[in-house]
Amino acid sequence: MASQEVSVHETLETAGDVVVRMTGISFAYQSKKLFSNLNLEIKRGNIYGLLGKNGAGKTTLLKLLSGQLFVQDGMVEVFGQNPQKRSPSLLQEIFYLPEEFPLPKMKANEYLAMLSPFYPRFDHTMFGVYCKDFDVDLNQRLDQMSLGQKKKVLLSFGLASNTALLILDEPTNGLDIPSKRQFRQTVASAMTENRTFIISTHQVRDMENLIDPIIILHDGSVIFNDAVASVSDKYVLNLTTSEPDREKTLYTEKVLGGWMVLSERTDESEGQPLDLETLFNVVIQTSKGTMGGVR
Numbered sequence: 001m002a003s004q005e006v007s008v009h010e011t012l013e014t015a016g017d018v019v020v021r022m023t024g025i026s027f028a029y030q031s032k033k034l035f036s037n038l039n040l041e042i043k044r045g046n047i048y049g050l051l052g053k054n055g056a057g058k059t060t061l062l063k064l065l066s067g068q069l070f071v072q073d074g075m076v077e078v079f080g081q082n083p084q085k086r087s088p089s090l091l092q093e094i095f096y097l098p099e100e101f102p103l104p105k106m107k108a109n110e111y112l113a114m115l116s117p118f119y120p121r122f123d124h125t126m127f128g129v130y131c132k133d134f135d136v137d138l139n140q141r142l143d144q145m146s147l148g149q150k151k152k153v154l155l156s157f158g159l160a161s162n163t164a165l166l167i168l169d170e171p172t173n174g175l176d177i178p179s180k181r182q183f184r185q186t187v188a189s190a191m192t193e194n195r196t197f198i199i200s201t202h203q204v205r206d207m208e209n210l211i212d213p214i215i216i217l218h219d220g221s222v223i224f225n226d227a228v229a230s231v232s233d234k235y236v237l238n239l240t241t242s243e244p245d246r247e248k249t250l251y252t253e254k255v256l257g258g259w260m261v262l263s264e265r266t267d268e269s270e271g272q273p274l275d276l277e278t279l280f281n282v283v284i285q286t287s288k289g290t291m292g293g294v295r
């Protein structure tokens with residue numbers, strides 16, 4: 001690292017709480033406009049969930065903030081630096097686990113020896129612990145592993161890298177049922193107040209009680225960036241057997257045996273916890289302007 005370069009880690013204590021700031025960004029693939037004047041702020045010490053429909057631009061957004069794609073307009077700052085400059089001091093504080101990835105023809109142990117020196121605070125002991133928890137064989141060749149096994153190796157690597165920013169794109173795709181629970185436990189245990197995780201996912205049930213705040217990307221904009229409680233404190237979810245008057249509810253969904261209804265909370269309201277799938281549907285539906293939005 002050049003001596004005049006700002007070390008991200010050294011400035012973490014004083015950098016304030018904002019890890020990512022995107023201001024008025026625009027991005028298009030060739031002539032296909034994806035983002036126009038998009039704004040986003042991500043704060044330290046949280047496990048963010050990034051949600052959006054297929055093609056909403058989640059992976060593109062993650063690539064923009066990790067310096068793999070460049071915005072056409074606006075400003076991106078990660079720990080106060082422009083990721084487009086791809087400075088080593090910033091890149092060694094970002095670990096990005098893509099949804100799909102080729103891996104070299106080598107054993108997991110050899111991969112570890114090759115790549116871990118890039119991350120100054122890589123914790124070899126914890127890497128071993130995570131791999132053991134995920135039941136990964138480090139002597140197996142990476143190119144001969146299943147998708148789920150590869151994900152477990154890279155996930156263990158990313159968590160052990162101790163980067164200040166960890167980006168996981170669809171991390172539970174390919175994981176078996178017991179591994180999904182292990183995933184939640186391991187990710188939660190690796191979180192510290194100085195780290196920030198961003199998890200892009202469609203598998204919201206895998207992520208219940210893990211991701212919060214939630215970012216929702218829709219129609220080229222961030223339409224929601226807040227804690228789940230910001231909605232569940234104001235609105236309550238109830239099951240009803242009689243068909244509700246849709247004009248008087250914020251959100252209605254036909255379910256087995258009745259309807260699920262989201263309505264404004266009153267002092268006496270008792271209801272069910274707001275799950276992420278419903279939160280997503282409510283935010284997308286209300287963003288169409290028919291009910292003025294949940295926020």
Ligand SMILES: Nc1ncnc2c1ncn2[C@@H]1O[C@H](COP(=O)(O)OP(=O)(O)OP(=O)(O)O)[C@@H](O)[C@H]1O
Pocket residue numbers: 029030032034052053054055056057058059060061
């Ligand atoms: N390299 C590329 N060239 C042209 N268009 C692209 C390219 N990569 C992505 N796109 C388009 O940009 C849009 C957003 O893609 P992106 O992969 O960011 O969405 P996503 O929200 O991650 O989708 P999914 O949930 O399906 O994974 C899609 O319409 C996609 O077809």
